[in-house]
Amino acid sequence: MTQENRWELHEKLAADCHRVADSSVGPVLLHRNAAVHWFLIVPRTTCLDLLDLPPDVLQNLLQVGRQINRLLKEELAYPRVNIGALGLLVPQLHLHVVGRRQDDDCWPAPVWGNLSGDAVYAEGELNRVSTLLSRVGFDTDSR
């Protein structure tokens, strides 16, 4: 059995997020807090820190990140996108790709720990995100 077969999405990520697509490197999640569009890409790896990834895996992960970045800017009209790889509360490596605007819920603070409110996605909005992801080539069948 390979490492990839044994890999499972961390239960806290699964609980905190909608699983909106699969990418070449692993699941693409959307944080349940809908104050901003907050994506997480979770590569199927046991490596914990972004810059410890093998170069080819890092390159593939960032290529997926670029697609999400473009979607946030071109389709969802975010002027800025925040990137983070922290692994403080959830050790499993995940790349945050977060749409930001100056009038959002916590600007100029980072989203982690600073998003107030309990905004959630309506089914229609999740479907819209899924459609956008599908249109740029993501596999959204797993939803």
Next chain:
Amino acid sequence: MTQENRWELHEKLAADCHRVADSSVGPVLLHRNAAVHWFLIVPRTTCLDLLDLPPDVLQNLLQVGRQINRLLKEELAYPRVNIGALGLLVPQLHLHVVGRRQDDDCWPAPVWGNLSGDAVYAEGELNRVSTLLSRVGFDTDSR
């Protein structure tokens, strides 16, 4: 005059950090808050968001990030490294590469806005960091 010639380090980054080295992509800074070793790599670009960088520039930036990541882990004994590219208070693109350990000043919170205290680097400690950077190939003459 090219874009690169016009480029200047943002005054807030210059004020908040020690300029400890130059890399192939731009200055390498060390945040003045010495609670953890908190490096910032500032590529000479007018691009604001990490995933909008041309792929070759991004690759070079991450290569520098890998060197800092290795230095944090192998020389400074940090078990974990946090990565971020936010641009919320300073719009100029900069990549945070931050050494973290579970007994550090703000674990499990991200460093941004959460580092208490006023720990500063003594000259000897700055020299040590400079020596380490120089040993892995960085140009530290600009200090």
